Structure formats: structure tokens, C-alpha cells
Amino acid sequence: MQNKKIVITGGPGTGKSSVIKHLEREGYICYHEVSREITAAAQKQGISQLFLEKPILFSEKLLEARVKQHIEASLNEVSTVFLDRGIPDVVAYMEYFGTTYPQKFQQACEDHSYYRVFLLPPWEDIYQTDNERYESFEQALLIHDHLKKTYLSYGYEPIEVPKNTIENRSDFILNNIPM
Template sequence: MRRYVLTGTPGAGKTTLLRGLAELGHEVVEEAATDVIARAQARGEDEPWTRESFIDEIVELQRQRQLAAPGTNSVRFFDRSPLCTLALATYQGRPPSPALTAEIERITTHGVYERQVFFVRNLGFCEPTAARRISFQQSLEFERIHEETYRAFGHELVDVPAVGLARRIAAIDTFVSARRTE
């Protein structure tokens, strides 16, 4: 199975792209950090990202989802990966935890994700949500850190420019379809 990652700045439309790819019949895996935040906020915790265990909770959920029962398709798309979690830790000024370091070692050693990573470019704004409380300027810094992180691990960034949704989905689908024949 080929596992592709969608990454990029917060609010760039990764989740919307993921849903569009699912509508085309692709298997998709939702972002873990958003779910970790939503669960904590449902328990009354307003800013779970300030908790020391936050990064490790994301890593554990990402690992569980990646190791879930194999799908029926030859391609699966992931809304972020542990390298995104490393970028998040870097952005927050935290050193990588042993759990994060071990997970990055596992996915790197075993080639879990494709070397080509879809880098979804910002849309020129960042809409705040309960889980995303950063300004557009902050999101651009986060975008830069993601780009540097993936490049540092030798990934090829496949640019997904800020064009209409249908064009973005078609570009990703076309890229993946072309790779199936290789």
C-alpha cells in the first residue's frame, strides 16, 4: 500500500482535500492532533496543547491509525504524519519526546510513508477555530517549519498550490494515478 501525507500550514484546506479524495474512493486517515484537541476540549480542557503529554498523545493516535487494519485500496492518504508532530514540537519550542523520536525512527526505517509528500499551500488567510488559535502570520511560520522538517528527512514536496478545490483534488489524484503505473 502507498501511504501519502498531506501537510502544510494550518487552515490550508488539508481536511477538505482529504474528504474530496475520499469521495473519489481513496482511503483517508484524519488528522490526529485535531481529534486529541477536540476530546480534551469536550472534557472541559480549553488549551490541551499546553499540556506536557500533548505531543505524545498525538504520536500515539497517529501510530494507532497508521497501524489500523490494512485497507482495500492500494493508496491511503494521511492528514499529517509524525514529522508534522515534530514540526509542531519545534514550533512550540519543545524538544522531541522519546515517543516522538521512536515513532519517527520507526516510520523512517520502515519507509511507512511515500517519499513524495503533498505540501498544501496556504490560502492567504487562516480561519481560527477552537483547535486552531493562531494568526495567519503564525501559520506562515508553522508552514516554514513543516517544509524544513520534511526536507530535512529527505522528502520530496509535491506542491499543491492555492487554487480551486476541484483542481487541487484532481492534481493529487492525477499524481497518484500516474505513480500506480510505475
């Protein structure tokens, strides 16, 4: 049985990780965002923002980690798994920054599909920056647009999750997945 891989995406600071953690507490199998780990590892090596300083290297590491998550999710025997961001997010961010990238990024998007994509919209009331999230809210708005455009370009129809409590947002997602 092929499971349903569900992507929860959106620009920075939209509540993705909070929703993923809530779904995980509810007993669902969830795969967490990997970019913070990559950024933190680079910072330990003295590179403050790997994506800004070496965007292709950062994106290659991110692509590798997201493909690995996709494969692990495919091997999981539960019917539905949730992923905090998908492979097309890597392409969307490179497009946002105007970074030229090799075709292997597009190929990975084509080779690894998802059942459904949920897009969390920018929400200024909850937006915060931190050591790994350096974008302004205005940049988060632009990133949201790039994410939506990228997922549409790969044939997905992202479902926008209404601004609400974490519990209600999680319920909205669950109610929009045929179980």
C-alpha cells in the first residue's frame, strides 16, 4: 500500500512546525523541517548563513535531506505521513533568491510526488525572527508567492490553511485528507 505523503508548507513563520508538532502529539507520523539543522551545523563551522553565503551547497544539502525524508516516508507502513516542507520548497527558495541551479533539483521534484499540499499563509500576528529565520515579514510574503507558484508549476493545487489556532488548523488539514 502506498501511503499518502502530505506536505505542510508556507513561508517562514507561518506556523508549519507548530502544526506538525501538534499532529505528531496526536499520534501521526511527521517529518520535521531540516533546514534549521543544516543552518546550525554550518554555524558551528563558522558560516553564519550558509544559504546566503553558499546557496547551491545549502540547497544541495537540503535537497538530499528532503529526498531522504520522502524515501523514508514512502517506506513507512502507516496510511498517512506529514512532512514539514517538501522538495519543491528548495526550488521555490532558489527562485526567490534568483539562484541559478542544476536540473537535478527540478528532476527531484518530478521524481518524488506528494498526495496533497497544504499552504499556510503569511500571518504577521505570529511572525517572529530568530537565529535561523532572518527574513522580514515582507520577504515572507514574497516567499509565500514563490512557494505557491512552484507547487502549481509541478501540478499541485495547494490548499490554503485558514489562520486559526494550531488545533483548528490541524483539524482543517485532517478534514481535507480522505482517510
